[in-house]
Amino acid sequence: MTPLGLALSLGLAFLFGLAFEDFYAAEPNRPGGVRTFPLLALLGLALYVLDPVRLIGFATGLAVLGGWMWTWYRARLIGDSGAETHTHSRAPSGQVDAAGAGRAIVAAEAPRPRRHRHHLRRAEIMIPACALVAYCLGPLPLVAPPWAVIGLTVAVVGLLSGQERLYAFVRRFPRAEIFTLARFLVLAGVILPLLPRSPVTSLTSLSPYEVWLAVVAISTLSYGSYLLQRYLSPGHGVIAGAALGGLYSSTAATAVVARRLGASSAPAADLNAAALIATAVMFVRVSVVTAIFNPALALTLIPWLAAPFVATLLTAWWFKARGDDGAEGTELREHAGNPLEIWAALAFAGLFVVITIATEWARARYGRTGLYGLAAIVGVADLDPFVISLSRADGPALAERAAAIVIAISGNNIVKTGILVAFGRRRAVWPAVVMAIVSALGIVIALLAMGR
Numbered sequence: 545m546t547p548l549g550l551a552l553s554l555g556l557a558f559l560f561g562l563a564f565e566d567f568y569a570a571e572p573n574r575p576g577g578v579r580t581f582p583l584l585a586l587l588g589l590a591l592y593v594l595d596p597v598r599l600i601g602f603a604t605g606l607a608v609l610g611g612w613m614w615t616w617y618r619a620r621l622i623g624d625s626g627a628e629t630h631t632h633s634r635a636p637s638g639q640v641d642a643a644g645a646g647r648a649i650v651a652a653e654a655p656r657p658r659r660h661r662h663h664l665r666r667a668e669i670m671i672p673a674c675a676l677v678a679y680c681l682g683p684l685p686l687v688a689p690p691w692a693v694i695g696l697t698v699a700v701v702g703l704l705s706g707q708e709r710l711y712a713f714v715r716r717f718p719r720a721e722i723f724t725l726a727r728f729l730v731l732a733g734v735i736l737p738l739l740p741r742s743p744v745t746s747l748t749s750l751s752p753y754e755v756w757l758a759v760v761a762i763s764t765l766s767y768g769s770y771l772l773q774r775y776l777s778p779g780h781g782v783i784a785g786a787a788l789g790g791l792y793s794s795t796a797a798t799a800v801v802a803r804r805l806g807a808s809s810a811p812a813a814d815l816n817a818a819a820l821i822a823t824a825v826m827f828v829r830v831s832v833v834t835a836i837f838n839p840a841l842a843l844t845l846i847p848w849l850a851a852p853f854v855a856t857l858l859t860a861w862w863f864k865a866r867g868d869d870g871a872e873g874t875e876l877r878e879h880a881g882n883p884l885e886i887w888a889a890l891a892f893a894g895l896f897v898v899i900t901i902a903t904e905w906a907r908a909r910y911g912r913t914g915l916y917g918l919a920a921i922v923g924v925a926d927l928d929p930f931v932i933s934l935s936r937a938d939g940p941a942l943a944e945r946a947a948a949i950v951i952a953i954s955g956n957n958i959v960k961t962g963i964l965v966a967f968g969r970r971r972a973v974w975p976a977v978v979m980a981i982v983s984a985l986g987i988v989i990a991l992l993a994m995g996r
Contacts, residue, residue, distance in 0.1 A: 557584070560681065561580065563705055564674055574671055587605060587682065591604070681697065727886065728886070739753040748904060763892070769788050782815060802963050802964045823960060824856040824860060844942040844943060844946045852982045906918040916947070919952040920951050920955045924956065958983045
């Protein structure tokens, strides 16, 4: 045991006790706090050090603490049911307790004490659980790295103090999406390991395992941004909504912003910035997707995406700095569909297979020219299948694949330029001009790469 480990154990237990004291401030008779939790941590640490191999002392202490907390919890349960029975009991018919009536009147007229910020249940299982966690915090610095111990403490404190937010999120989360997530977890955790890892057709070198692995990766990334966009971003403004929407689909987010621009006559500083933020986030998404399947290609691609990313981000900041037009208090009300829907996953799998076959054919038949031409066409539709296809390819050099991805991104930006002009009309002229310049910049970068 080192002094650093002892200090970490005591410090984290004290922090945990502070959070516990703050959350249960309305409950005076609760076992835990800034003194109890550090003592429990020290007890767990001492018992672990005495027998670090067989852990007899630590296990015995854990069992004793668990039994004590069960006794306390059971007593609170009995106390709750007794209080409820006493509250609902009535005197026999025809008898009046004058003293009891007087006490009832006084109690009714007395001001009620202020409630704490949460509804406290007397027999709450969270209190025994916190005591057991505090006990285990003692020896954790001896068996786990500091980041793991600190992360565990932060997670426990967050779960303790974030009760209202968690319950609010659960109330807003539809049951249908829970079932959708459960079905997808079955497909990802049960079906994926069972799929063949060798190609089943001569048309492509893809295996069913690779296809479904791509579906799982993209759907997970899209689902995270979908949840943030649908349940956490409302009320945070159009820029936050566009950023999360761009992480899900920059084309769809741009279309929503363009329709908002065309439907209103108010100043459009925030909306212009939002249209560009969606594209800036798209560069980040492409980099992340590439890094998942081919880190070497991602390192090659990042310098090529840096210039258009910075240009888009700085221009969006310039639009935002021009003035607040009030759109920041609103939100993007249109949401994309759940990416974990089975039909959406199957559609992505089919598109991925088709684009992979087309990529291999174009590369084999027409070489680099065919690959770049296909990139320009594919960018109009969906970037992810093409990016994954090039990430797993073995033939083309990294620079050639990076250039193809940049061309596909430029094609996608050209489509978004047209969307801004078509739906936003005159009010979207400047973001459309910026988008066209970014598209041209990407094409120039790709042409320079092709000339190497």
